Amino acid sequence: EPEVTQTPSHQVTQMGQEVILRCVPISNHLYFYWYRQILGQKVEFLVSFYNNEISEKSEIFDDQFSVERPDGSNFTLKIRSTKLEDSAMYFCASSDERGEYNEQFFGPGTRLTVL
Amino acid sequence: AQSVSQHNHHVILSEAASLELGCNYSYGGTVNLFWYVQYPGQHLQLLLKYFSGDPLVKGIKGFEAEFIKSKFSFNLRKPSVQWSDTAEYFCAVNPGSGGYNKLIFGAGTRLAVHP
Numbered sequence: 001e002p003e004v005t006q007t008p009s010h011q012v013t014q015m016g017q018e019v020i021l022r023c024v025p026i027s028n029h030l031y032f033y034w035y036r037q038i039l040g041q042k043v044e045f046l047v048s049f050y051n052n053e054i055s056e057k058s059e060i061f062d063d064q065f066s067v068e069r070p071d072g073s074n075f076t077l078k079i080r081s082t083k084l085e086d087s088a089m090y091f092c093a094s095s096d097e098r099g100e101y102n103e104q105f106f107g108p109g110t111r112l113t114v115l
Numbered sequence: 116a117q118s119v120s121q122h123n124h125h126v127i128l129s130e131a132a133s134l135e136l137g138c139n140y141s142y143g144g145t146v147n148l149f150w151y152v153q154y155p156g157q158h159l160q161l162l163l164k165y166f167s168g169d170p171l172v173k174g175i176k177g178f179e180a181e182f183i184k185s186k187f188s189f190n191l192r193k194p195s196v197q198w199s200d201t202a203e204y205f206c207a208v209n210p211g212s213g214g215y216n217k218l219i220f221g222a223g224t225r226l227a228v229h230p
Contacts, residue, residue, distance in 0.1 A: 004158075033217070043159075043205065045217035056217060091159065093218075104218060106151075106159040 002026045004107035006092050012113045013082055021077045021110045023092030032075045033093040033104060034067065036060070043091065049075065082114045117142045119208050121221035128196050128228050136191040136224050138206030147209040148189040149218065150180055154202045162204070165189065176200070201228045 005024045013019050025032050034046040048055040049067055066078045075094075079086055089111050093104040122137040140146065150162040163174025170182040180191045189206060206221040 035218075035220075042222050043207075043218075043220040045219065048217055058217070103149075103161060103164060105161075108158040 004092055004094055004105050006090075006107040006110050008110060009108065010111045010113070012115065015084055015114055016081050019079050019082055019112060021079075021090050021092075021112070023075045023077070023107055024073050025075055025092065025094030026096070026105055027073070029094035029096040029105075031055075031095045031104075032067075032069070033095075034077045035091045035093065035106075036088040037091065037109075038085075038088040046077070046090075079112075082112075084114050087112055087114045117208070117210050117219050119206055119219050119221040121204075121206050121224050123224045124222065126224055126226045128226070130198055130228055130230055131195050132228075134191070134193040134196050134200070134226070136204055136206075136226075138189045138191065138221055140187050140189070140206075140208045140219075142187075142208060142210045144210065148180075148182060149207040149209070150174065150178070150189075150191050151205045151207060151220075152202045153205065153223075159205065162191070196226075196228050198228050198230050200226060202226060 007022045011019055032049040035043050037043045045058050047057040047061045047067055064080045068076050089109045091109045092107040095104045118141050120139045148165040151159045152162045153159050162178050163172050163180055165172045165182045173179045178193050180189055182189050203223045203225045205223045207218040209216050209218055
């Protein structure tokens with residue numbers, strides 16, 4: 001069964017460093033998302049991406065964040081200068097339907113630890 | 116603001132007990148509703164979804180949920196839980212049509228089932 005994959009599973013970085021989290025969505029999917037979950041808190045929407053541009057972003061997704069689909073398979077989330085509060089589990093998701101059939105498939109997550 | 120409330124943060128049951136997890140959302144328009152499950156060490160998986168039609172939806176592993184529009188609720192039920200149902204359960208809402216729309220998650224309910 002096709003699935004969303006994410007690398008790395010765990011990333012440790014120093015405050016102020018740039019990190020890139022990678023995702024490979026399901027191959028025929030067109031809509032891509034990033035969510036994050038700070039330990040003990042809700043899963044929060046960060047950004048959605050369709051047709052090579054951002055469709056929607058949350059207040060969390062400030063200028064320090066960017067997303068890219070550099071080729072036909074990868075979808076990346078970049079944090080330019082990490083802060084302690086960026087420590088969280090980051091989930092990538094993808095879906096293939098528009099409108100009312102928006103079932104999103106999630107990857108296993110990348111645990112980001114900022115020291 | 117759009118929000119999803121899950122009333123029970125931790126639930127402890129014995130095997131064969133019945134389960135009902137509450138979920139309420141605040142959004143007046145058309146919504147798509149989901150329950151996701153996260154087993155220990157695994158990623159978010161879809162349990163069931165409601166888009167339209169019969170408000171009683173059946174999902175995998177014997178779970179079902181009932182959409183009550185007048186109460187803005189989408190409660191998850193299972194008549195007889197098993198130890199393997201131990202997991203965290205998330206209610207999520209997709210507020211409106213559009214394949215790029217975000218999911219708004221509840222805080223999750225951690226279910227522990229004892230043999």
